Structures are given as C-alpha cells and as structure tokens.
Amino acid sequence: MGxxxxxxxxxxxxxxxxxxxxxxxxxxxxxxxxxxWWAMHELSGAAWALLMGATAVLLIIQVIVWLLPPRRLRGVAVTRRTALYAGVGALVGFVVLPVVGAVPGFIGGIYVCERRRLGGxxxxxxxxxxxxxxxxxxxxVELFGCLLVVAAWVAVVLGT
Incomplete structure (x- = not known):
C-alpha cells in the first residue's frame, strides 16, 4: 500500500x-x-486481525452507548465550541498519557472551555x-473507542 x-x-x-x-x-x-478499506488493500494477517478487533471494539462501544441514559441537552450549554475543546483535550490527553489520558483530557477540555466562557x-x-x-x-465512550482503533491502526502501520 502506498x-x-x-x-x-x-x-x-x-x-x-x-x-x-x-x-x-x-x-x-x-x-x-x-x-x-485499508485491510482490503493490505491483505495481511495483521490487517485482518486489526479489522476484527476494530469491529469488536466498535460494536461493544455501540452497545455501551445504547445502555447509557439518553442525552439531556436541553438547559445545558453544550455548544460546538465545547465539543471541540473536549475533543482536542481528549486527543492531547491520549497522546500525552496513552489510552487512559483521553478521559481526563476530555473533561479538562470541557472545563477550559467553560472557564473561558464563564470566568470563575x-x-x-x-x-x-x-x-x-x-x-x-x-x-x-464513543471517542475513546475510536481513539483505540486509530491508535491500533497506527501501531500496525508503523510496525510493518
């Protein structure tokens, strides 16, 4: 694969x-x-194993999201900016402290956005x-599962 x-x-x-x-x-x-798409072009054992693992992780994540209580966004100021800060925080946390850093990074991103917006x-x-x-x-939960899949893909690509 090129x-x-x-x-x-x-x-x-x-x-x-x-x-x-x-x-x-x-x-x-x-x-x-x-x-x-990558596994279909790579055609290696590692690629197929990653595809099966990614499928399992993302299906488990889907079940977990279904089991969580429904979202109640009315009355809470969850804006696109808040989501952006949370996503960037999770990505930075995931890179700084692999895997487990995504959770505090996500929460920290929301906090930073709200601190800038509210002041105190x-x-x-x-x-x-x-x-x-x-x-x-x-x-x-959904972001964490996707980050795990992407990190595994990067590890397999760099390992081959």
Missing part, C-alpha cells in the same frame, strides 16, 4: 474522530470504513459536571 493511500485512510479516520464530536456525523462508521472556577466546575451528565459520557 503512502498516499495510507494518508487517505488516516485522513478518513481523522474525519471519523471529528465526526464523533459532531451530531449527525457517523464517526464510528467512518473510522471502521477506513480500517476496512466554581461556575466552570458546575457547568462541566452538567455537560458531562447531559452528553459527555456517551460522547466520551
């Missing part, structure tokens, strides 16, 4: 990660489709708590 094809697969995965944060965009599906620590803390109760948990 460099351009790898970059295209990585770009689709990046779009999928961003899609997790935007309502109505099938982020998980984009990440899975990029892994499928107490108000930002309360707003972050409300945002996590409303929609943050399901988005965090």
């Amino acid at each position: 460099v351009w094809q790898l970059l295209m697969a990585g770009g689709v995965m990046l779009l999928g990660l961003l899609g997790v944060l935007l309502p109505g965009v099938p982020g998980r599906l984009l990440v899975w489709a990029a892994v499928l 620590h107490g108000q930002a803390k309360a707003s972050t708590r409300a945002a996590m109760r409303a929609a943050g948990t399901s988005v965090l």
